[in-house]
Amino acid sequence: MQQRDTVVVLSPGGSAREAEYLAGKIGAPLVGEKDGGPGLTVRFAADGVSLQADGMTLRVDLADALPRLVPGKLQRELLVKAARVKGIPAPVAVDATAGLGGDSLLLAAAGFTVRMFEQDPVIAALLRDALRRAAADPRLADAVSRMRFTEGDSLDALANLPAPPDVVYLDPMFPERRKSAAVKKRFQLLHHLERPCANQEAMLRAALLACPRKVVVKRPAKGPFLADVKPSYSVGGKAVRYDVIVPPRAQ
C-alpha cells in the first residue's frame, strides 16, 4: 500500500497494540529495535510515534503551533478568517484532509469543534499519537478537547455525518510551503506516503452534499481552483489562499 518498503518497529515502551494494528493494516513487517534501513520506518516508542527515512525523523508535536495560537495572532490566521461563521456560539467544522492536524488545531483553538478524517494509516498513526501527547499538555488541552479524529475516507464520512457541519475544510495536497529548509526536508518524508486526493471533484461534491454553511479550500497562492469551481470569495496570503464556497441556500 505504501510507496516504499515500510517497516513498523516496536521499541521499548511503544504501544504494541497500535504497532500491530498499523503493520496489519499496511501489510508491513513488525520488528523489534532496528537501525535504519533503505525504506520507511514507523517507530512506536516510549516518546511517541515517528516516521524515519533517509536519515530524517518526523514526529508531530502540536506544541510547535503554540506561537500561532496566542489571542490576537490566532484571529489573524487566514484559515481562521476564512472559516469564521458569525453568530454561531459553538461552530462545528469537518477537516476532511486532516494530515498532521496543524490546521485542525488552529480551528479548534479558534473555538470550532473539529471532526477530523485522515485516510492514510501511517499519517493517522502519527496524528493519533500527536493528539494524545497534546491532550496531556495544559497549553493545548482545551483546544484538543474539541478535536475528534477518525481514521478513514472522508468521502464516506461526509455522507454519513449526524448533522450538517458549519464548515467543511479541504486541504487536498501538501504543497511546498514550509519556510525553514529543515522543516521542509522533514515534511518531504510525507511525500513518500501521501497520495494526492484521488478525485478532487468527488471530494468537493461530498463536501457540498454535507450541507455546510461554507466549504473552505486551501490552495497554493497562485494555484487553480479546486475542481475548477469558482469560489464565492478568497482570503489570500503570500504562499497560500483559502477559497470559500458558500452554497446558495446558506447565503
Ligand SMILES: C[S@@+](CC[C@H](N)C(=O)[O-])C[C@H]1O[C@@H](n2cnc3c(N)ncnc32)[C@H](O)[C@@H]1O
Ligand atoms: C495536505 S494534507 C493535509 C494537511 C493538513 N491540513 C495539516 O494541517 O497537516 C492532505 C491529507 O489529506 C489526506 N486525504 C486525501 N484524501 C483523503 C480522503 N478522501 N479522506 C481522508 N483523508 C484524505 C491525505 O492522506 C493527506 O494526509
